Amino acid sequence: MSIAEQPTNKTDNPLKIVEDATCTFCGCVCDDINLTVEGNQITKAQNACVLGKAWFFNHHIEERPEALIDGQPATYEQAIDRAAQILLESQYAITYGLSDTTCEAQRVAVAITDWIGGCLDTTTSVCHGPSGMAFQGVGEVTCSLGELKNRADYLIYWGGNPAESHPRHFTKYSLMPKGEFVPNGRKDRTAVLIDVRKTKTAKAVDIHLQLKPRSDFELAWALRALAKGLELDDSVEEKTGIPLAQLKEVMEGMKKAKFGAILFGMGVTMTRGKHLNSEAVLALARDMNKHTRWVAKPMRGHGNVTGADNVVSWSTGYPFGIHLGRGYPRFNPGEFTSSDVLGRGEADAALIVASDPYSNFSQPARDHLKAINTIVLDPKLSETAKIAKVAFTTSTYGINEPGTVYRMDDIPIPLRPAFDSPYRSDYDILKAIENKIRKHQLEAVNAGLKAGEFRIVSGCSSAW
Amino acid sequence: MTDIFILIPGRTSKQGTTLNEGKYTEGYQTEINTLKMNPDDMERLDIAEGEEVRMWNEHGSVVVPCCTGKNELPPGLLFISYGDKSSQLMPGETHGTGMPDSKGLDVQIEKIAT
């Protein structure tokens, strides 16, 4: 990596080249992007895909107040005070988002939630949360994207459209690249798409199993049966829309493969059945190892959603949907996940980091979010920022801020920022909020000790 | 009695690129607010390209322009990019998973009478 500044004729706009910068727009986290930066503007993003280019070119500095309190411009200091006050006064706060920020900031958000005894959830709960539950049920036979590149000769894309959502997955990691054991690249690989739609991905693969909607579980179960050599009847075709003969053919190919991979998306996790669908797909990959090497990997969306899973897991033991109010973590998807906590009208405050739930949660959840004290950190204006009591404008990770993100295969990757932002990072703001909260809590403890009473000031007890 | 369609909200690359330009740009708003439908279904329901339809289920009701989803969609299936409109039709119930039914939603469609 190198960051070189070159003089140009525009002296106030020095030209800077950032080599091997990291794109954090999708879970591929490509770290081979060469950026040309002119002042506060990225003008070239060599190697980036169309999404990556849009990411790098559109994060220029916008003229917005550094913070808003009740919709009115405020300073960072005022907003940090107000945010800390809201969180300390809350009886049941929820922290949500976290998938588009650095692991360093995620750690602080976890700490804040722990200090105030709140609920901790990330966007994982509404993307691959069901897969997270399935991992606990059946385990995960996994590998790195590097192994896919060098070994995978049979690929099944299931319930996803990487051609549009993860464009470089094909070219950099899975379908196209030449690898050590697949020296001819695409020619050495067989690719299957399992999807209800004939998407752009369908054009890139050899076989498209266009199944009927809401039959992913049945299809995975049928394939498991075929893997075990069991006989199936025509009800499989009736349910899934895929002729049995074609399924058998695919299974033959799967057994003959040297290294197979199922790469599954949210078509699996978001459809009725959810974690059971993920379990079926993971179990199929596991079963296939009786014949040859197979893995299954979720295709992760946001740039650092995998980091969020890692940070939250290593901090609490669970990946999402956690309640810390009793002083120890309790995991219960459906109870402590944001859609549910908000949808049931339970939380009284929300700390939203780099996410826009007001745009994409169900109506009951949105209504509640609007009614409570919401704090949001986001580089861009969003619907959630509009309804928030306290809204911080932040710098953008990867473009303005260094730090660590995890690629979708759990590989940590450093960020190489392009230019400075006048706005503060998520990490800085969260750390300042945490410090305020701690100071207040410790003062309350000391005051209690002085007065001769012993009081544990954690959880949601102390008044501001 | 109108037909029941299955709605698949999802991501598109246009949604991704316009998202970076800003959620309040025309490009993003058009992308997340346009419903895609099988051409035969459109013909059967007498919906012209770009014509507005009402789409509803027990959770909400939205009005969106409709266009053919090229050959992507089999009859009976609808597609819309994730966003405000798709969320309005999403249930709050997550069946103990934290994940609302976000794809494969049963919806009904009708032409807006002019």
Ligand code: SF4
């Ligand atoms: S594939 Fe994803 S990470 Fe790679 S350049 Fe494109 S948007 Fe960025």
